[in-house]
Amino acid sequence: MKLPVVSPEVPAAANCRFSGGCGLGEAPAVLPEAIAEKLRNHPCYSEEAHHHFARMHVAVAPACNVQCHYCNRKFDCANESRPGVVSERLSPEEALRKVLAVAAELPQLAVVGVAGPGDPLANPERTFRTLALVRAAAPDLRLCVSTNGLALPDHVDELRAAGVDHVTVTINMVDPEVGARIHPWIVHGGRRLEGRAAAEVLSGRQLEGVRRAVAAGMLVKVNSVLVPGVNDRHLVEVNRAVRGLGAFVHNVMPLISDPAHGTHYGLTGQRGPTAEELEAVQRACEGDARVMRHCRQCRADAVGLLGQDRSQEFTLARLPPGPAQDAAEVRAAHRAAVERLRDRAAGARAERLRAVASVPADLRARVAVATRGEGRVNEHFGHAPSFQVYDVSRAGARLVGLRRVDAYCVGGEGEDDALEGALAALSDCTAVLVAKVGRCPREKLAAAGIEAVSEHAHAFIEEAALAWFARFAAEVARGERTPRPTSAETAGEASCGSTICTG
Ligand SMILES: C[S@@+](CC[C@H](N)C(=O)[O-])C[C@H]1O[C@@H](n2cnc3c(N)ncnc32)[C@H](O)[C@@H]1O
Numbered sequence: 001m002k003l004p005v006v007s008p009e010v011p012a013a014a015n016c017r018f019s020g021g022c023g024l025g026e027a028p029a030v031l032p033e034a035i036a037e038k039l040r041n042h043p044c045y046s047e048e049a050h051h052h053f054a055r056m057h058v059a060v061a062p063a064c065n066v067q068c069h070y071c072n073r074k075f076d077c078a079n080e081s082r083p084g085v086v087s088e089r090l091s092p093e094e095a096l097r098k099v100l101a102v103a104a105e106l107p108q109l110a111v112v113g114v115a116g117p118g119d120p121l122a123n124p125e126r127t128f129r130t131l132a133l134v135r136a137a138a139p140d141l142r143l144c145v146s147t148n149g150l151a152l153p154d155h156v157d158e159l160r161a162a163g164v165d166h167v168t169v170t171i172n173m174v175d176p177e178v179g180a181r182i183h184p185w186i187v188h189g190g191r192r193l194e195g196r197a198a199a200e201v202l203s204g205r206q207l208e209g210v211r212r213a214v215a216a217g218m219l220v221k222v223n224s225v226l227v228p229g230v231n232d233r234h235l236v237e238v239n240r241a242v243r244g245l246g247a248f249v250h251n252v253m254p255l256i257s258d259p260a261h262g263t264h265y266g267l268t269g270q271r272g273p274t275a276e277e278l279e280a281v282q283r284a285c286e287g288d289a290r291v292m293r294h295c296r297q298c299r300a301d302a303v304g305l306l307g308q309d310r311s312q313e314f315t316l317a318r319l320p321p322g323p324a325q326d327a328a329e330v331r332a333a334h335r336a337a338v339e340r341l342r343d344r345a346a347g348a349r350a351e352r353l354r355a356v357a358s359v360p361a362d363l364r365a366r367v368a369v370a371t372r373g374e375g376r377v378n379e380h381f382g383h384a385p386s387f388q389v390y391d392v393s394r395a396g397a398r399l400v401g402l403r404r405v406d407a408y409c410v411g412g413e414g415e416d417d418a419l420e421g422a423l424a425a426l427s428d429c430t431a432v433l434v435a436k437v438g439r440c441p442r443e444k445l446a447a448a449g450i451e452a453v454s455e456h457a458h459a460f461i462e463e464a465a466l467a468w469f470a471r472f473a474a475e476v477a478r479g480e481r482t483p484r485p486t487s488a489e490t491a492g493e494a495s496c497g498s499t500i501c502t503g
């Protein structure tokens with residue numbers, strides 16, 4: 001799918017944010033209403049929607065037909081938010097009970113997905129029964145499925161009939177030589193295939209699945225796990241292939257690798273990418289395509305706003321007994337409230353943009369933001385498990401990624417390490433916008449060249465970022481401050497022949 005080129009002067013998020021667009025970089029007029037409607041409240045497909053709408057994954061699909069070197073579904077930790085991890089597996093009936101209980105508590109709930117812990121389409125009976133039960137009980141909830149794609153070509157019609165209009169397919173390679181280094185085996189047609197032969201079949205089926213899903217009118221997101229030294233240079237080719245087939249958005253995610261997880265990569269010391277490496281590949285894939293940058297790589301039983309996992313509050317043992325009432329009218333009221341909030345945020349943003357209109361076009365700064373949702377600066381520096389990072393210029397604020405950190409204010413001996421970790425994670429930022437910050441971390445941030453800014457607490461993120469940027473630009477103009485190059489700028493200068501080169 002070829003997308004129209006948007007003027008670089010026009011900020012990515014600004015173009016579509018309040019017009020039913022996805023916040024991923026396209027002008028509102030570009031998106032047909034049918035697609036805009038599908039994005040409006042889907043947190044995983046729309047950067048803007050993820051501030052306001054929640055999703056839940058129901059863990060009804062235990063088996064998998066592919067082995068990936070990074071996945072071990074046996075390892076579970078309630079405190080860990082990581083793909084493939086679940087606390088309990090559910091029957092379709094239990095999944096429905098849980099959906100209705102969550103929907104009664106969370107007016108923001110908009111999406112129910114099946115994303116494992118194995119592969120939804122390797123467990124078709126359980127998956128389709130779950131989808132049918134949820135659709136009958138709560139028809140306003142969107143349904144989605146996340147699959148490795150091996151069985152996708154066989155199930156597109158059934159997915160469509162089940163009311164699924166969002167499908168995520170994990171595609172890490174289009175070259176079987178690369179694939180054999182990521183996927184050691186698959187089971188297909190009742191046979192186990194290994195190495196290159198397995199990767200060849202997997203790749204063919206994945207691409208065919210994307211083609212058929214797009215042809216059936218579904219919105220397809222492609223996930224790729226970035227494995228340094230294995231597929232980092234190759235993902236541009238994957239991007240080209242899936243875009244050619246009409247995939248709507250590409251989500252390049254960092255490999256999560258730890259020896260404690262017992263995966264092949266963890267045990268052999270394969271590392272995940274640095275923030276700079278991830279950003280370089282995302283930038284290389286961007287071109288005229290949509291690239292997702294707000295993914296939180298959530299658990300297969302995640303519940304809540306992205307980044308706010310509430311799965312442990314909704315285990316089977318904690319669900320209310322008996323059949324729950326659906327709360328569709330509460331969700332409708334929430335959707336209407338979000339529309340009003342979107343209008344207010346658009347107004348605030350337009351005003352701030354006017355205030356920075358005279359700033360030189362080439363001045364930009366990178367800022368980190370502590371947020372708990374609603375699109376606001378509303379998290380304490382020390383409580384943030386991650387920071388959203390934006391590049392700010394007179395054109396607006398553009399999300400460049402997410403930096404996970406250990407929350408600093410948890411007490412105990414790890415505090416100093418956590419603060420050092422946060423300083424390292426934000427080392428390319430000029431400022432961090434927070435709801436609150438203590439004196440000690442403020443001083444340490446300042447010593448590292450990062451200004452802690454709390455005067456815009458509870459403001460909308462882009463409004464706050466632009467307000468800070470106006471002051472920053474004035475200080476630069478007076479010679480009181482020097483702009484700091486972002487890691488993207490320094491990586492860009494060194495990109496040819498290093499991490500990746502698209503030229
Ligand atoms: C657990 S899978 C379940 C759905 C399906 N089986 C699949 O692979 O797409 C969900 C997503 O998590 C990703 N994932 C699993 N383990 C990961 C890891 N250690 N690091 C990064 N991504 C991982 C998968 O590649 C996939 O995109």
Ligand code: SF4
Pocket residue numbers: 064065066067068071072084116117118119148
């Ligand atoms: S396909 Fe999905 S569930 Fe299966 S091994 Fe790979 S990541 Fe895990």
